Amino acid sequence: KAGVTQTPRYLIKTRGQQVTLSCSPISGHRSVSWYQQTPGQGLQFLFEYFSETQRNKGNFPGRFSGRQFSNSRSEMNVSTLELGDSALYLCASSAGGAGWTNEKLFFGSGTQLSVL
Amino acid sequence: GEDVEQSLFLSVREGDSSVINCTYTDSSSTYLYWYKQEPGAGLQLLTYIFSNMDMKQDQRLTVLLNKKDKHLSLRIADTQTGDSAIYFCAESMPTGNQFYFGTGTSLTVIP
Numbered sequence: 243k244a245g246v247t248q249t250p251r252y253l254i255k256t257r258g259q260q261v262t263l264s265c266s267p268i269s270g271h272r273s274v275s276w277y278q279q280t281p282g283q284g285l286q287f288l289f290e291y292f293s294e295t296q297r298n299k300g301n302f303p304g305r306f307s308g309r310q311f312s313n314s315r316s317e318m319n320v321s322t323l324e325l326g327d328s329a330l331y332l333c334a335s336s337a338g339g340a341g342w343t344n345e346k347l348f349f350g351s352g353t354q355l356s357v358l
Numbered sequence: 359g360e361d362v363e364q365s366l367f368l369s370v371r372e373g374d375s376s377v378i379n380c381t382y383t384d385s386s387s388t389y390l391y392w393y394k395q396e397p398g399a400g401l402q403l404l405t406y407i408f409s410n411m412d413m414k415q416d417q418r419l420t421v422l423l424n425k426k427d428k429h430l431s432l433r434i435a436d437t438q439t440g441d442s443a444i445y446f447c448a449e450s451m452p453t454g455n456q457f458y459f460g461t462g463t464s465l466t467v468i469p
Contacts, residue, residue, distance in 0.1 A: 246400070273455055285401075285446065285459035298456040332400055338455055345455050347393075349400030 244269065246335050246350035254356045260321040263353045265333030267314050273297075273338020274316035275347065276308060279330040288331075291316055292338045320355075328357045362460040364447060369466045376437045378463045380430040380447035387449035387458075390423060392432045395444045395462070404432075404445075434465075442467045 247266040255261050267274050275298075276288040287300035291310035308318045314335075320327055334347040361383040370376045382390070388409055393401040407414045407421045407430075414421045420433040430447050447460040 275455065275457075277459075284461040287456060287458065290455050292455070334400075336455065345389075345450060345457075346403050346406070347401070347457065349393075349402070351398065351400050 246333060246348050248331075248333050248350035248353050250353060251351065252354045252356075254358060255323050256358050257323055257325060259323050260319065261323060261355060263318045263331055263333075263355075265316045265318070265335075265350060267316070267333075267335030268348055271335035271337055271348070272314055273336045273345070274310055274314065275334045275336070276316070276318050277332045277334065278302075279332055279352070280328075285332070288318070290338075323357045325357050328355060330354050362447060362449060362458050364445075364460040364463045366461065367464050367466070369468060370437050371468050372437060372439055374437055376432075376434040376441070376465055376467075378432045378434075378445050378447075378465065380432075380460050382428050382430065382447070382449050382458070382460075384449060384451070384458070385425070385428065386452055388452050389450045390421075390430050391448040391450070391457075392419075392421065393446045393448060393459075395446065397443075401446060437465075437467050439467045439469055441465060 249264045273292045275290040277285045290298040294310045305321045310316045330352045332352045334349045336345045391406040392404045395401045405416045418435045422431045444462045446462045448457045
């Protein structure tokens with residue numbers, strides 16, 4: 243069974259630009275979550291999508307957005323990039339059934355974004 | 359649910375036991391997890407414990423949960439050099455699929 247695939251692996255952008263990151267979940271998984279990982283802040287929850295709907299959202303500004311397609315693949319977009327957006331962006335998939343509370347997350351290797 | 363704390367670094371000798379500690383603040387968490395992150399990789403689930411349990415053993419791993427003190431620990435017996443990685447604790451909320459992760463503990467195993 244293929245794991246969670248994130249593309250691209252590395253990305254370099256300049257301030258003010260926008261970026262789109264992609265995540266393909268494990269086959270059969272319907273939930274995709276996004277996390278931002280930085281050395282100072284650890285892992286911060288961005289949002290979670292289930293069946294093409296955003297189900298949970300963390301405390302990030304509106305510049306961070308996402309969507310999920312009917313095949314469960316997800317994209318995350320960051321507009322008007324700032325230097326502080328430099329981070330490793332991790333995507334995680336899970337079965338995600340509504341009301342389940344023991345969800346095991348399976349992570350991709352991440353996209354390393356550098357904003358210059 | 360957002361304040362999950364861990365010590366940043368731990369160093370042990372190969373063959374010794376490692377104990378990684380985690381404190382959390384949200385008593386409504388349902389499950390607590392331990393994840394491992396190796397360099398250049400995403401996080402890998404190691405083990406988890408339901409919030410009404412106080413101990414779980416899984417081969418070399420022992421998880422202890424003190425719900426009253428909101429303290430979680432992971433003990434790795436007979437630590438090997440391959441265990442060198444960053445370890446994250448995480449708690450999940452009753453709504454499901456929203457996790458709060460600790461800051462991560464970097465474990466270094468000295469041969």
